[in-house]
Amino acid sequence: MLxxxxxxxxxxxRLGGALGLGRVRVWAQAAGFPANQEDxxxxxxxxxxxxxxxxxxxxxxxxxxxxxxxGYRAGAEMDHGYGNTRLRAKGASPAPVYLRxxxxxxxxxASGGPDARREAVISALEQARIGELPRTPDGRHVAAxxxxxxxRSSEANDRCYRAAIGRDLCRGLEGSEQAPAPLKGRA
Amino acid sequence: MVRESDVCxxxxxxxxxxxxxxxxxxxxxxxxxxxxxxxxxxxxENRMAYRQRSIEYxxxxxxxxxxxxxxxxxxxxxxxxxxxxALHWGGTCNRFSEEDLRLHSMFGLYTDWPLEWAELEKFxxxxxxxxxxxxxPSPFAEDRRSEPYPxxxxxxxxxxxxxxxxxEQSGIPFQTTPQAKNTRAYGGRAKCIRCNTCTICPxxxxxxxxxxxxRLLERRNFALDDQTLVRRLSLADGKAEVAAAQAVDYxxxxxxVEYRARIFALTSGYCWSPHLLLLSRAPRFPNGLANSxxxxxxxxxxxxxxxxxxxxxxxxxxxxxxxxxxxxxxxFRVQDREHFVRHDxxxxxxxxxxxxxxxxxxxxxxxxxxxxxxxxxRAQKGTARVRGYYDVHPDRESSLTLDAAAKNRFGxxxxxxxxxxxxxxxxxxxxxxxxFQQLFQKLAAANGKVLSTGAGNYLxxxxxxxxxxxxxxxxxxxxxxxxxxxxxxxxxxxxxxxNAGCTNGTLTFVAxxxxxxxxxxxxxxxR
Numbered sequence: 001m002l003x004x005x006x007x008x009x010x011x012x013x014r015l016g017g018a019l020g021l022g023r024v025r026v027w028a029q030a031a032g033f034p035a036n037q038e039d040x041x042x043x044x045x046x047x048x049x050x051x052x053x054x055x056x057x058x059x060x061x062x063x064x065x066x067x068x069x070x071g072y073r074a075g076a077e078m079d080h081g082y083g084n085t086r087l088r089a090k091g092a093s094p095a096p097v098y099l100r101x102x103x104x105x106x107x108x109x110a111s112g113g114p115d116a117r118r119e120a121v122i123s124a125l126e127q128a129r130i131g132e133l134p135r136t137p138d139g140r141h142v143a144a145x146x147x148x149x150x151x152r153s154s155e156a157n158d159r160c161y162r163a164a165i166g167r168d169l170c171r172g173l174e175g176s177e178q179a180p181a182p183l184k185g186r187a
Numbered sequence: 188m189v190r191e192s193d194v195c196x197x198x199x200x201x202x203x204x205x206x207x208x209x210x211x212x213x214x215x216x217x218x219x220x221x222x223x224x225x226x227x228x229x230x231x232e233n234r235m236a237y238r239q240r241s242i243e244y245x246x247x248x249x250x251x252x253x254x255x256x257x258x259x260x261x262x263x264x265x266x267x268x269x270x271x272x273a274l275h276w277g278g279t280c281n282r283f284s285e286e287d288l289r290l291h292s293m294f295g296l297y298t299d300w301p302l303e304w305a306e307l308e309k310f311x312x313x314x315x316x317x318x319x320x321x322x323x324p325s326p327f328a329e330d331r332r333s334e335p336y337p338x339x340x341x342x343x344x345x346x347x348x349x350x351x352x353x354x355e356q357s358g359i360p361f362q363t364t365p366q367a368k369n370t371r372a373y374g375g376r377a378k379c380i381r382c383n384t385c386t387i388c389p390x391x392x393x394x395x396x397x398x399x400x401x402r403l404l405e406r407r408n409f410a411l412d413d414q415t416l417v418r419r420l421s422l423a424d425g426k427a428e429v430a431a432a433q434a435v436d437y438x439x440x441x442x443x444v445e446y447r448a449r450i451f452a453l454t455s456g457y458c459w460s461p462h463l464l465l466l467s468r469a470p471r472f473p474n475g476l477a478n479s480x481x482x483x484x485x486x487x488x489x490x491x492x493x494x495x496x497x498x499x500x501x502x503x504x505x506x507x508x509x510x511x512x513x514x515x516x517x518x519f520r521v522q523d524r525e526h527f528v529r530h531d532x533x534x535x536x537x538x539x540x541x542x543x544x545x546x547x548x549x550x551x552x553x554x555x556x557x558x559x560x561x562x563x564x565r566a567q568k569g570t571a572r573v574r575g576y577y578d579v580h581p582d583r584e585s586s587l588t589l590d591a592a593a594k595n596r597f598g599x600x601x602x603x604x605x606x607x608x609x610x611x612x613x614x615x616x617x618x619x620x621x622x623f624q625q626l627f628q629k630l631a632a633a634n635g636k637v638l639s640t641g642a643g644n645y646l647x648x649x650x651x652x653x654x655x656x657x658x659x660x661x662x663x664x665x666x667x668x669x670x671x672x673x674x675x676x677x678x679x680x681x682x683x684x685x686n687a688g689c690t691n692g693t694l695t696f697v698a699x700x701x702x703x704x705x706x707x708x709x710x711x712x713x714r
Binding site for chain 1: 247255262263342344345370380505508545566645
């Protein structure tokens with residue numbers, strides 16, 4: 001019988017936790033994210049992302065967020081800036097926090113109606129005192145971070161303007177004097 | 188370990204790259220060693236990946252480009268690597284103007300440089316050729332050039348075309364900003380492909396000193412010793428000649444390294460060059476080498492800035508090429524001392540005020556469709572980011588000093604920089620602020636609304652600390668960077684500037700350095 005990768009990671013996480021190996025547990029939770037919260041994450045995505053992405057687009061964005069969480073490198077150097085410069089490093093993986101928050105949202109997102117689901121997410125964001133959309137996901141709340149992940153993206157920028165700006169792409173200089181072409185069949 | 192060469196260059200940034208390159212061309216027989224405290228970050232093959240991590244995770248796009256215990260109070264960049272701050276550079280290549288060199292004779296303010304504008308202009312042309320600058324001529328006769336730009340200007344995006352139309356309604360002429368970015372293949376580097384991340388150019392289209400160093404490393408008599416910190420300069424016994432640079436290799440700190448050379452050149456920028464001189468005391472120079480005037484680490488300068496975000500009724504699509512902008516040089520000239528406010532004026536596309544937000548104006552949380560609808564509604568207007576770097580002049584007490592309370596791992600005191608402006612500049616503060624407020628309103632008058640204004644809380648493009656001058660009593664070095672106290676010790680680039688002008692300084696640092704290279708080359712008898 002094949003054992004699923006996620007199951008192994010869950011076992012590793014539990015083992016690490018039992019042994020008091022905090023770092024092992026965090027690693028396992030990041031690598032195995034979203035573990036058994038996959039459905040909750042997708043339900044959350046359906047609430048916090050725009051419907052015009054379509055079901056497939058919302059699922060694709062949720063999966064991209066999962067990849068982002070798994071690719072997060074705790075302790076990585078951050079840009080030290082210019083002007084008021086300082087050395088900074090990325091904090092711990094947000095995965096454990098996200099998993100707890102998804103678990104807390106799970107009942108409302110699994111059974112409530114659309115309004116109740118929205119209210120549950122809003123309530124969670126209010127409780128977490130999230131005032132602004134983060135520049136990049138900052139680990140304070142999974143709902144805000146999933147929104148930041150999408151709405152701060154080049155893809156969302158294109159969708160907002162209904163134009164193929166391609167902010168984060170390398171696009172060449174030719175034709176840049178023209179307004180970006182309208183998005184085709186997506187907006 | 189002892190390392191000998193004809194020329195020892197201390198510091199590995201853009202100044203070092205240009206000095207070493209030109210010297211190696213003028214005098215190919217000379218052996219040159221560049222010593223840099225930071226690492227070589229030559230893995231160009233990884234730059235696209237670093238760029239992506241920077242976009243997605245806000246990670247450092249230049250991993251390893253600093254030394255944790257080699258910082259300074261008041262410094263504006265922690266970059267310490269081969270290539271220096273120019274690794275992160277946006278590539279802007281504005282020239283100063285003659286007024287910057289003639290403040291005293293034209294306006295009775297501060298001081299003059301011991302250098303004619305026509306002389307500097309020649310080296311501006313050379314700097315533009317070597318860096319590969321794309322640009323268009325200024326509409327002002329005072330900005331005339333003796334040579335055209337080596338490359339055609341970067342194309343204006345749709346956004347910049349709209350912004351130029353908008354900005355020129357004020358009657359102020361604008362042009363695109365000259366940049367060290369390739370609009371065609373140039374200097375062995377590729378044409379720009381508009382990645383929108385010039386501070387980590389993944390293709391090499393924006394000039395970066397590491398490309399020059401890699402070329403230099405192909406020469407047999409060039410050495411680049413990275414991860415090696417020069418801690419002191421020492422004099423020959425009983426002489427004023429610098430005999431050696433005492434250094435430590437971070438990888439083998441137990442084995443000191445001594446560099447001996449006929450000529451030493453400091454190219455470590457405005458912070459670390461005066462810092463090294465202050466650390467290098469000798470019986471005849473108890474306050475540090477090259478410091479008989481007491482002016483090493485004095486007259487630290489930079490330019491101040493005022494900025495505004497102006498909402499305009501125009502179709503702006505944020506992200507087309509955010510690093511490319513417009514400049515007006517109209518305010519480089521002033522009529523007289525009573526109305527002295529000199530500045531550049533820059534305009535860029537921006538998303539400020541029109542970015543996605545989590546809460547509506549009344550504080551309600553927006554999710555999904557409502558967030559997108561709110562964003563779209565606000566994005567119907569565009570934003571112009573406007574900024575003026577303005578000319579301020581340093582007081583003598585604008586200083587870099589040794590901070591006894593902060594030391595690196597070797598016990599050397601680190602620098603502390605405290606900028607202070609001279610009395611005339613302070614007296615102009617209110618007038619300057621009022622000038623900018625009126626200017627922002629003038630730009631917004633025909634079409635626009637000033638969303639916010641702000642003043643910088645640091646001096647940008649810092650320079651000074653070893654200012655040049657004709658008189659040994661009031662300066663550290665001459666216009667070639669040759670120190671008055673030590674015939675074989677030169678300071679190149681930014682530290683030699685008496686004042687930092689009112690626009691980006693890199694091109695000026697490079698132009699002065701290229702001139703310094705000629706003087707250093709001439710120190711050696713022809714073989």
